[in-house]
Amino acid sequence: MALLLLSLGLSLVSAQELNPRAIVRKSYDMAKVSGVWYSVSMASDDMKRIEENGDLRVFIRNIESLKDGGLRFHFLFMVHGECVQVAMVCERTEKDGEYAVSYEGDNKVLLLETDYKLYITFHLRNIRNGTDTNVLALYVCRKYGLGPQNIISLSNQNTCFKYKK
Template identity: 30%
Template sequence: MESFLLSLVLALLWVSTAQAEVLVQPDFDAEKFSGLWYVVSMVSDCKVFLGKKGHLRMSTRAITATAGGGLSVHMEFPRADGCNQVDAEYLKVGSPGHFRVPALGYLDVRVVDTDYSSFALIYIYKELEGALSTMVQLYSRTQDASPEAVKALRDFYPTVGLPDDMMVLLPKSDLCSRKDKEAP
């Protein structure tokens, strides 16, 4: 039992040290970050993601800044049986651009890089079905990410230990079309 507890403590210390190495966007501005984003690419070591990555489609995030530096996020995911919608509160942790999302099992969410007008890189460390995993998402204000944004993604995800074969550029989908919708 003592060795199990020691292993658990060491693992938690390693995780917190590893997480501290991922920086947040300097001077992150939640108001400028608000609005509609498309998730155009993802990279993850999550077993659920890896099993489904060939079937995933581009999803959306309608983001609104909240009091205290948090974010209210409305997500729409195209699925074979229709459009799945999820709302979540991203709770500010520490510096602006650093969040946790207990409802989704997101232990650590960081806006790593954004120019606010065209792209954003999002780092997520989460727990799903009892397993810990790392994910990086590329957000774009349009369904077509710029080559510079894709390069930023490709330069970043290896720094958190994710290899190329865990990356997918997501195909477009009209199932959850938000063309005429505003962010909630």
């Protein structure tokens, strides 16, 4: 079901000015990934990890390409019932578009697809205590109508923010 929602989200986002020739699936220019992005949808093979209070439930705010080739992600997520902003640096691996970070286990973050302007998708593989968890995440750029004006803070209701209807 979650994968269906992720696909639907990508379909709706891509209906706006999508140019199939502009879609990048390899040889990424990470400097073009830098900027403000907003979480649209997540899917996982362990839904408990991305549901409310899940340790992998994060809402992205910004991605920075670093001079050393790494990426800095700025997230919002729940800590002890409070919505907090956290920056996490991922180190580049030898694989194109792949980054490593230690958080709740060993993680590989792989950029799957982007057009640098409209959307970006990531695959997170988390290995913790011998358990392998996969998360797919879809983010969109603020230029296409999704931004703070479409989000309301619900930090007192056990979630960082939720999209307005």
